[in-house]
Amino acid sequence: MTNKRFKNFAFDAATIGLVLVYLFPIIWLYSASLKPTTDIVGAPFDLLPRSVTLSNFTRMWNAVGFQDALRNSLVVALATAVVVTSIALLAAFSLSRFRYRLQGVFATTILAMQMLPGIVMVVPLIVILRRMNLTDNILGLMITYLLLGLPVAVWMLKGYMDEIPPALDEAAMIDGATDWQVLTRIIIPLMAPATVAVAAFTFMLAWGEYLFALSLMTSTESKTLPLALQAALGRYTIDWGMLTAGGVLISIPPTILFIYFQRYLLGGLTSGSVKG
Amino acid sequence: MGSRRSAAGYLFFAPALIVFLLVGLYPILYQIYLSFTDWYLLRSLTPVWYGLDGYKRLLADTVLWESFLRTIIWTVGTVALEFVIGLLFALLLNRRSRINAILSGLILLPWVAPSIVVAYTWRWLLDGQYGALHQVLYQFGLVGERSLLVDPSLALLAVTAVSAWKGAPFMTIALLATLKSIPEELYEAAAVDGANLWNQFRFITFPLLIPVSVVMSLILGVLAFYSFDLVWIMTKGGPTDATLLLGVYLFRQFFERNELSYAATIGVAMLLLLLAFSSVYLGLLRKRQTA
Structure with missing residues (x-):
């Protein structure tokens, strides 16, 4: 039973991992839209923004x-x-x-x-x-x-x-x-x-x-x-x-x-x- | 009842029929007419009858034939990758698990995203200066200083991968729906007979997936063969025609060179190919229905 539960857990983890890798470009797009420009260029590997800003959206809105x-x-x-x-x-x-x-x-x-x-x-x-x-x-x-x-x-x-x-x-x-x-x-x-x-x-x-x-x-x-x-x-x-x-x-x-x-x-x- | 019912049937279909005639059939006939004319916008404002010369030009156009071959490579590559990704995710998501319901929805995001967004996101990930993915590939020595998208030998591979990335969810959901329809008892019986997971896949799952795989490959193949957006936005067919697909070539003739008639000739040729594709498709469907 525990063996089966472990197997289920392993499969769940693998599935989540692969889906995240697959969705990486989209996650990254959303994350970058909230980053200040300096971080987009300077820290492109951060999946979660270090600091959050809406200035990208206001610039786009007013473009x-x-x-x-x-x-x-x-x-x-x-x-x-x-x-x-x-x-x-x-x-x-x-x-x-x-x-x-x-x-x-x-x-x-x-x-x-x-x-x-x-x-x-x-x-x-x-x-x-x-x-x-x-x-x-x-x-x-x-x-x-x-x-x-x-x-x-x-x-x-x-x-x-x-x-x-x-x-x-x-x-x-x-x-x-x-x-x-x-x-x-x-x-x-x-x-x-x-x-x-x-x-x-x-x-x-x-x-x-x-x-x-x-x-x-x-x-x-x-x-x-x-x-x-x-x-x-x-x-x-x-x-x-x-x-x-x-x-x-x-x-x-x-x-x-x-x-x-x-x-x-x-x-x-x-x-x-x-x-x- | 009979005649009144049939008159009403025609009446309710009439608006759709008008749309088809005006926006579907008439433009197709007009395009066939244009393909027999010479209409170069910089030379004349109206089409001039030209007979078969457009088709002679088409047959002798080496750039076009190269694009045709490239489009076949791109199509086969896209569909093959879509199948691999789709099969992997369909098998993973078919397991009964609470998270899989959510993940099956999330996995559709690339397919739902407008092509302009997909194309820009990837252009940016692969950017030679700022692209995160580019930097990773560079660290592993898989690419040089330049972005994949400006490397003539690798650009086609890169855009093909992006196209498969976007299309794969459609394959996934079709395969997943078929997997869910396979009765559990088949696997139980196989397990009793001592079949391991691999043999269960090989002798039960895979054969049952073949029909839907063939039909989906054909649908996604047609989509890929006639695609335009992703490549146009990412590379415009470049660098030096490395990603010049038929659709991009047609659009160039039409929009950048103002060669309306020649673009129409290419369009007619592509339509004829579509006729061949769809007779294969309809033949397969008929075979499935009688089987």
Whole structure:
């Protein structure tokens, strides 16, 4: 028994040790963001800061363009989350509850869209948006994020909707409910947490997106947070303290959202991608 | 009921279909058209029909072919490392233990972090002047004065490792979910028959992990093959093209050289490769479903 307990303890210790080594860059990023610049450069091996300061965060906060970028990122990520989740709920409802001839084609379309990498779409999308005068424009950026966010959202929501027994819909329809009422009054309330989780995931995708933001948002006022961080690297002599603070600020929202919703997201993501 | 139901089905799918047609299909067709034109922004404001010349250029472009080979090395390297890290953590975290529930969540952090943050953190860790990791590697004589990221012979290895570091959690959770679905009785029966831990792994765990490993490797392989962010932010494809991947090359042609048509030609070629990848993927899925 004691032997088994020792074995468990040894395994726990080894697991914690390896996870810490693996997470070392992240732990270090968070720790450095709280260090005074002299310690970042002078004592880079201290995992815990010797003295704690928030000055890196205030410098980042007051850096040129940072607050604009924060607002742009919030707007584009929130708008994308709302639009994608709404369209995806309707599409998931259609795939989950109706039978029609092109259904298989539509489902395949969503799968195909999910496999489209941003880099092979960037040339035509940017050229089209340039022609429509939608560069340096939040709406233009959001349009590209529909392509990135919609397929995953449809897939995850369809998975959750399939778990709700259709008998519930039928009972409501006998009572005279329309399709729209079935969706909005019965199905969505039953899967509200999963719906919010999918919206959160879409928010994360848009929040951290780099390629399309880089290609579309070139003026200082229109930059999103990843671009503002990049601009901060170029503009000043490298201020690692400020950059680490910026990195932490950008990481916090997706990290919190993901940890909070991971129960819903992990199942959906792995089954969506593995089961197909 | 029948026809009304089917009309409503189309109606509810319509918004998603419109998005697909306008933001997915139309740009793809437009890109195919562009690939047959000559559109160099400094020369003309509109595309000029060019026939197959773009594709001839592509076939003769040695920088492109070198990037293609480099991208294959990067993809295989990334996926192999992701598998090793993912398997190690999946096995460790599969043990029933209170701490493992917390650690399984924490391990996802690199995957959740935006690529700009990951790229900068590693750039900074590997910085030739201030980087802590660089100093450790230097003490062990593994690197010289210069950062790994500016060393033409080692930069590709360094960015590949970073890419695997970021992607590994996805492999971990997929393997972990499969491990948890293996019935305990299998191991008990094997233990009764005298199989030690290694044999249990070799004859029970590993064979059962193969299907999910293959599918995940394909998904992560496609992600790696078409990636752009990490490398662009860390090295921009340098030093002297040492980390020039296909995606980075496409972006350079498009954004820095203003060669819109040629970038579109590369995009179409990459799409054709994707078609090949996805038919393999769908074939595997079908095999799994019938098996």
